[in-house]
């Protein structure tokens with residue numbers, strides 16, 4: 001029984017269905033996908049919770065697409081990173097990764113070739129700052145969770161301009177916050193993947209609405225194996241038995257959903273208030289208090305004409321915006337040769353999440369004036385807005401501030417019949433679609449290990465006692481089959 005029909009819940013269910021279980025996914029909303037959820041407006045146009053990019057460094061997502069037979073739905077773009085100029089309106093600067101060079105040389109080549117953003121001495125100083133990470137590897141990366149990106153830059157003697165030119169954009173893209181808040185560990189994890197894997201930073205767009213093009217095939221796959229998906233089924237209380245284990249999920253309609261095993265694949269913010277009092281003293285659960293979702297806003301503007309955009313993700317490097325794309329060019333289902341639809345991530349959004357849609361659109365238009373000086377005017381006197389949609393997520397992915405990595409829980413909880421999945425749970429891919437899918441796979445793997453019928457699993461009880469748990473479930477497939 002799984003609460004949460006985002007990518008983590010669907011991934012857990014998919015991999016447990018593969019292992020012979022009959023998962024039931026309970027999703028509170030009437031749409032699957034969670035942070036990749038999307039809707040259609042009265043014209044049939046899609047608007048989304050977030051502009052989503054898939055990276056080459058997402059092996060579990062790519063395996064999943066392969067297993068579902070939907071590889072062709074990923075629209076891979078040129079291997080480049082494109083940044084708007086901070087000083088010259090309408091100018092862009094590219095980092096092009098040559099296809100004929102393997103990692104890390106393709107990345108080094110791309111950085112050395114770009115002279116618009118950093119000078120050669122600044123690149124050298126940044127590379128020197130990174131030396132400890134290159135020499136000491138993962139232990140060093142983990143230690144950097146105690147400082148922000150800005151603090152790390154200062155400590156390593158990296159010029160402040162490197163922070164301003166590159167890392168404001170990167171921090172906003174990674175976690176919707178600025179580098180003076182983001183943990184340096186987060187940046188090093190991303191850089192590591194991008195520099196170690198030849199295609200790590202290559203980007204793809206899904207070819208249409210995520211609930212239809214990705215979540216539906218996941219749901220169909222597990223349903224074909226005996227699973228079930230119920231939308232509009234909101235978990236309201238976790239009922240316990242006399243031993244402190246889960247006895248059932250009480251739903252908001254008053255019904256009690258029962259099963260052999262329970263998984264929460266909800267985001268950390270709605271999970272915390274649902275944790276039973278009896279579990280709260282356990283550090284595994286109490287430390288979740290340190291994880292808090294960050295606000296973000298996703299803006300869609302449909303224009304009456306085609307703007308001069310490219311078929312790629314763009315880093316806006318503007319104060320209020322993070323990344324954006326012309327979805328009428330980048331995404332097959334949203335294609336329109338005559339008119340643009342810009343999808344833009346508005347971040348940091350703390351000060352804006354309570355503001356009206358009109359205010360947010362007006363602020364976005366002012367930023368767009370700089371990005372499209374010949375085509376967009378804030379007063380709408382150039383390209384006109386046909387319509388817009390603003391989707392606010394007051395608590396999105398967990399805010400990756402220093403020291404919060406320690407609070408991320410493993411998928412196996414101290415309660416023997418309760419597991420966690422979700423991008424915030426411990427896995428090596430941060431809060432991302434890859435992290436969500438991988439967390440589901442790890443939760444399925446933990447369940448398979450604990451309930452494989454060949455041994456009685458250890459109960460990791462809050463009081464440290466080991467209790468017997470009946471292995472009632474069908475024997476799953478070998479655990480190795482679940483690994484990414």
Ligand SMILES: Cc1cc2nc3c(=O)[nH]c(=O)nc-3n(C[C@H](O)[C@H](O)[C@H](O)COP(=O)(O)OP(=O)(O)OC[C@H]3O[C@@H](n4cnc5c(N)ncnc54)[C@H](O)[C@@H]3O)c2cc1C
Nearest residue numbers: 004006007008028034035050052053235422423432433436
């Ligand atoms: C604006 C934006 C842009 C993003 N861009 C990218 C990107 O480019 N690349 C990338 O990799 N990642 C990106 N992400 C992050 C990515 O979307 C998430 O990391 C991932 O989708 C999280 O999946 P999840 O299953 O862990 O959580 P969620 O998607 O939040 O799913 C949790 C589910 O639980 C449900 N739920 C909540 N409470 C209950 C309850 N009481 N009972 C039952 N169900 C409940 C929710 O409705 C939801 O469906 C972006 C996120 C946002 C918001």
